[in-house]
Amino acid sequence: MTNQTILAEIKDVHFYYEDRHVLENVSLQLKKGSFLGLVGPNGSGKSTLIRLLLGLIKPVGGQVEIFGERVSQFQRWHKVGFVSQKASSFNSGFPATVYEVVSMGLYGKVGLFRFLTKKDKQKVHDAIAQVGMEEYTKQNIGELSGGQQQRVFIARALVSEPELLILDEPTVGVDVASVKTFYELLKNLNEQKGLTLLLITHDTGVMTKYVTEVACLNKTIHFHEPKEFEKNQDMLHVYRNNESTLKQSNRYEEVQV
Numbered sequence: 615m616t617n618q619t620i621l622a623e624i625k626d627v628h629f630y631y632e633d634r635h636v637l638e639n640v641s642l643q644l645k646k647g648s649f650l651g652l653v654g655p656n657g658s659g660k661s662t663l664i665r666l667l668l669g670l671i672k673p674v675g676g677q678v679e680i681f682g683e684r685v686s687q688f689q690r691w692h693k694v695g696f697v698s699q700k701a702s703s704f705n706s707g708f709p710a711t712v713y714e715v716v717s718m719g720l721y722g723k724v725g726l727f728r729f730l731t732k733k734d735k736q737k738v739h740d741a742i743a744q745v746g747m748e749e750y751t752k753q754n755i756g757e758l759s760g761g762q763q764q765r766v767f768i769a770r771a772l773v774s775e776p777e778l779l780i781l782d783e784p785t786v787g788v789d790v791a792s793v794k795t796f797y798e799l800l801k802n803l804n805e806q807k808g809l810t811l812l813l814i815t816h817d818t819g820v821m822t823k824y825v826t827e828v829a830c831l832n833k834t835i836h837f838h839e840p841k842e843f844e845k846n847q848d849m850l851h852v853y854r855n856n857e858s859t860l861k862q863s864n865r866y867e868e869v870q871v
């Protein structure tokens with residue numbers, strides 16, 4: 615595969631909720647090795663775009679392809695990891711260790727009640743190591759900080775060895791000090807492991823230092839170089855203003871891939 619390989623593509627997509635036109639002629643290519651930051655005001659269609667990419671809803675017009683196949687035909691979902699804004703809504707009493715939570719990422723592959731093989735167990739340990747959480751392997755996830763929990767959810771997504779990782783506002787509920795190290799982890803996964811990343815975020819100021827491209831969505835989509843986006847204070851102002859009204863919901867429980 616070359617660097618120009620396209621892992622996912624949205625072509626001229628339109629989407630409506632009843633008569634409300636939410637996405638208008640939106641096109642997007644996720645090239646292998648890229649780290650795309652997707653920003654936009656509340657209600658601008660970001661989650662709708664992700665739901666289309668994951669094949670959860672169908673576009674009214676246009677096409678969605680993933681790994682070269684129409685999303686409606688696509689079966690190899692282990693190639694796609696998904697991390698939502700878990701840290702803000704996670705039940706701190708949840709009785710599972712870091713190891714157990716990460717091993718859940720393999721169930722799609724091995725079946726819910728199958729025992730993990732030695733090789734599977736090694737994959738779980740490797741995924742935990744990739745996010746730097748080895749020393750917490752036996753700890754209950756509810757005892758960890760928001761930033762640590764999000765690392766564990768990334769490990770759970772990584773254990774099935776995806777090529778594309780989609781993150782929906784993963785830093786909501788993560789303390790400010792941990793956000794930087796969280797982005798450094800993402801950058802490392804992108805640059806060292808070649809993982810392609812699509813990140814929905816409102817952290818416009820921090821995000822631009824790590825991503826390779828910024829997409830601004832507000833019914834239509836526009837692309838920017840991160841530096842160009844960072845310099846445009848008007849744009850930053852608009853997007854920052856929306857931080858305070860972020861939803862705290864956890865909308866993707868149904869797609870634990």
Ligand SMILES: Nc1ncnc2c1ncn2[C@@H]1O[C@H](COP(=O)(O)OP(=O)(O)OP(=O)(O)O)[C@@H](O)[C@H]1O
Nearest residue numbers: 631636654655656657658659660661662663860861
């Ligand atoms: N199931 C639905 N039925 C009707 N309207 C919907 C539905 N889901 C979303 N919408 C509306 O469609 C628009 C786009 O919603 P979407 O959740 O994609 O935006 P978003 O950019 O992800 O917003 P946020 O940043 O607040 O999460 C919003 O106006 C929203 O109210």
